[in-house]
Amino acid sequence: MITGAYAREMARYSRWENSQLKGFLKALPDEELTRNQGAFFGSIMGTANHLLWGDWIWISRFDKGPGPGGGIPESVSICAGLSDWLSLRDTIDDRITRWSETLGDDELTGPFSWYSAAKEEEVTKPYAQCIIHMFNHQTHHRGQLHQMLTEAGSDAPVSDLVFLPEDF
Template sequence: MPASLPLALRAMAYNNAWANHRLLSACAGLTQTQFEAERAGFFPSLQATLNHILIVDHFYVDALEGGRLGPAAWANRIPCPALPALKVAQEAVDRRLIAWCEALDDAGAGRTIAVHRGSRVQEERADRLLLHLFQHQVHHRGQAHAMLSGTGVKPPQLDEFFPADEAPLRAAEFAELGWTEQRVWGEG
């Protein structure tokens, strides 16, 4: 377990990216029609739900980086209509979030982030903003996971628990993403 809040937040950023990777990789087994199909959930399709995750990442990662994107993030509710483009865009914003969290130290975790909300600027501590973002993404990935279970594609495991006999699977996925366990957990 990480010894500090910045290390824990960094591990959460990696886990967030890994869960996105696993879910989007599983969705690659769907046709475009299945991806767009109306389903029960807060958003009406896998396409809409997964694009919402991307949009919210753009909104908050931009704020963390000092940007002023604000509500313009929602100008296009489906910025990536097809899964291949969505996967590329999600991986890119996930890398930005990881990079931001890797640079985080104890002082930075408590610093104030300006979140541009259009008519006002909300000030939020970085650690609280990150915890909110991670919770939001888990919430909507869970909805997408449930939607995926209504298709012929088996939903993937999305948390960090893997039995010992599945460690090679995790290692292979981490290698595909360019990571190691040591990097994720800040060891070595």
């Protein structure tokens, strides 16, 4: 289904996307970051927090490291403000990169199990599918952020994978 090289490329893409996103978020006033825009997670900050929380919960499952605590309802407030978010975003991107560098192809063909608080049960799915899900979840919510940034009068990050710089 996928290879370790795919996961490494997607981790690199995610870091690039997040590095661009950070610049656009820093350029906005706090009122714009927290203004409810009617999105599923409310505001730009709520959505950015949920995106970070999702990455953190999945990488904690994959690398067996510490997770964020709380569930989806608490995900919108994982960081009180942008400065906390910026620091934690770097930490989680570092974890995703380190984890991706350990992946070989053979292990991706097996199952992966975790406890899902959302379903309140143990879940087992193909490991490759779980990895694809993590990266797809990122892309989905960064798309929402792109729209909210544009609606706020901001420019938004370039999100085309084909424009990922080779040296990033």
